[in-house]
Amino acid sequence: MSDSTEMKKGWSRNQMAELAAHDIPDGSCVNLGIGIPELVAQYVPEGREFLYHTENGLLGMGPTPESGEEDPELINAGKKPVTALPGASYFHHADSFAMIRGGHIDVCVLGAMQVSGNGDLANWSTGEVDAIPAVGGAMDLVQGVKNIFVITTHCTKTGDAKLVEACTYPLTGVGVVSRIYTDLAVIDVTPEGFRVNKLAPGVSFEEVVEKTGAPVLPAA
Amino acid sequence: MSDSTEMKKGWSRNQMAELAAHDIPDGSCVNLGIGIPELVAQYVPEGREFLYHTENGLLGMGPTPESGEEDPELINAGKKPVTALPGASYFHHADSFAMIRGGHIDVCVLGAMQVSGNGDLANWSTGEVDAIPAVGGAMDLVQGVKNIFVITTHCTKTGDAKLVEACTYPLTGVGVVSRIYTDLAVIDVTPEGFRVNKLAPGVSFEEVVEKTGAPVLPAA
């Protein structure tokens, strides 16, 4: 069975993002990581309002500007052009990370290389000798933001489990992840370890267990 | 000999303030303590410009407003009405004391209860059991500002020396004072202790020695 058929059976990137968006309460202040997490902004549920924070100094971030309207001095943490909504504010980096470290951001959605059953996250370095290490704001976000959601494919392209007993890649933070959205399932990190919250259509609990590198409990 | 005759022979409060003002280089950022130090602002020497900082959040403080022009939300650290000059800026208390603690203020002029020969300053508490202790920004200023000048009468009203071997009052800071302006003399705090920099008209070195509670060296 190839990876591409797996993807068809489970949730798409956009569906994972939509599931995550639905779990964010109205009025939350949200920081979205680079990559799939950015898609979350497209799925704000009807009747809810999120306030987007980008760590490079903007609260009240709006959507991508129209082509031709980009301002190279109005960008997000991924260095892509964004807009500012009415009620936005600009601030410097120390103030921005005071928001993060001080627990003022409600939800952060991040990508992952590995997550362990106790919520450890590895998402910044493969630890390879030749790699250029780059951490950005990930280590600050996982320590400071109240809820850390992860969106990731359940397995690597080569089929290795990304949800593991213990991360083998260098850690971003210890015990920081609360919920994981994969193509196969929504999985909570609980004191007892991974627990399925919801299975993707056509995906069995057994398949999730098989493709997870650590014990997984069924939905409570 | 009464205190009042002493005062006539030596320098007045205004003269002490003027002497201090003359020792402040052009372009300095200056913080003036409450009391006699406030008079320094009246004696900025011709051709020099000082930038006044008040720790309650204003840089570019101007003189007292005209009567009737006072704004209760524009005050100095002594809680008296002031004005803001063109080029002024407002900021919050943590930023204001970052200026102080970070060494960005050039000169601070303070009052004193006692100064010791190694530059210890006591100016916040008599240590009496019944007194309400109040420190304000003095301990921050003496640690953070590059040059700490003290303006004080040489002796207390009862004739006790204020320049002493070791302060008996609770300290504001250890080894922080660089120069003292009294009614009798300008005195530097040097690695060898007090040293007269300048004597007031009609005041002898011997008189200064006699009225000082620690060894005093003559002008170099």
Place this chain on the structure above:
Amino acid sequence: MDKRIQSVSEAVADIQNGSTVMIGGFGEAGSPIELIHALIDSGARNLTVVNNNTGNGEVGLAALIGNGQVRKMICSYPRSSHSKVFPELYRAGKIELELVPQGTLAERIRAGGAGIPAFYTPTTVGTPLAEGKEVREFNGRKYVMEPWLQADYALIKCETADHAGNLTYNKTARNFSPIMCIAATTTIVQARKIVAPGDIDPECVVTPGLFVDRIVQVAEPLQESKLIAEGVSYP
């Protein structure tokens, strides 16, 4: 996310006995006198209050203290030419005082809001206020370790607020308010003017909206010094 509340009494209604409350202001400049008076009316007791001072006359913060609602003051300068309430209670042993140098107070509050549990400062080294504190040398100079300061509530006066809680202040009435907004779990603001989101230039917002929970308009706030001159005593 409209954070407007109709009245000052509603805004402070949930402040419980035993809460820690940061109150903005340096003397009367920036003192949220209407919110303080509402807190007096609410009757919450056994409070720990953080403010640079201890109030003047018998209105505002001094009245809150005088009304016996404050167990402990954390401040840098608990006396002034018009303060008598605190000194009397303090001498009578009826109120606790934690005396903190002004810059350390400000930095401890900022640290509380910024998630920094402790930091080192040269302030107080070698003085009685360093007693019992960890002293440590960095680069050949001694520093004292100071802990963060956090609060359950902050009572704040600002100039202009938008519905989303973005704030600007007026001149030196800014003082401790922006850092108290970030150090409190619940920040309650009285604003002279309330405007729609977008009406405050995003470059000039001093307190971003996520730090503010409740906004109530007090278009013409009482002025402490005027009340004192008139001999007013609250309640």
Place this chain on the structure above:
Amino acid sequence: MDKRIQSVSEAVADIQNGSTVMIGGFGEAGSPIELIHALIDSGARNLTVVNNNTGNGEVGLAALIGNGQVRKMICSYPRSSHSKVFPELYRAGKIELELVPQGTLAERIRAGGAGIPAFYTPTTVGTPLAEGKEVREFNGRKYVMEPWLQADYALIKCETADHAGNLTYNKTARNFSPIMCIAATTTIVQARKIVAPGDIDPECVVTPGLFVDRIVQVAEPLQESKLIAEGVSYP
């Protein structure tokens, strides 16, 4: 106290070999490209540079690095879609890297400017970046001690400066610049506009003038991404 300087080359002329230089900007936003190019022209070598990134293409910060003038980079994210100069030198062992999480980098810079030699942060606890650092528990949670970061010079791009050095920035080009202004002994600023004191609203000043030493006008600064798209390489 008029802090205006005529040219960028004059503004950076005294930067010596071996200096630590903080450079504002997050990617190209806020990058003082004309000051950096002037530093390339000046030829100062063996620099330690603090910036969130390591530059893009072969202009600005990347060109400074590519020109062999930088001994060590202190940054949080030394790669990007357009960065190749730093990775090549790093792999060849020709440049040092101190990798610091972005929030810790910001706070270390602020601490440097605020006279705080060290502070505790939860960031990096339990990760390889905490190795060799003091870990300490406060209120049952672990924190890492981090030292301040100071510099000899800061190179800053701002939107508007007045003669006295008061600065405002443009949108997210603000980023690290205000804290770098306070952490450097000498702060050198390129401004799109220079105005007279009083022309910037004192409520909206982001960097007060006392933190700024030299101002030079660059009315129409080069845009890094445009230069890269055009294939420009500096010098």
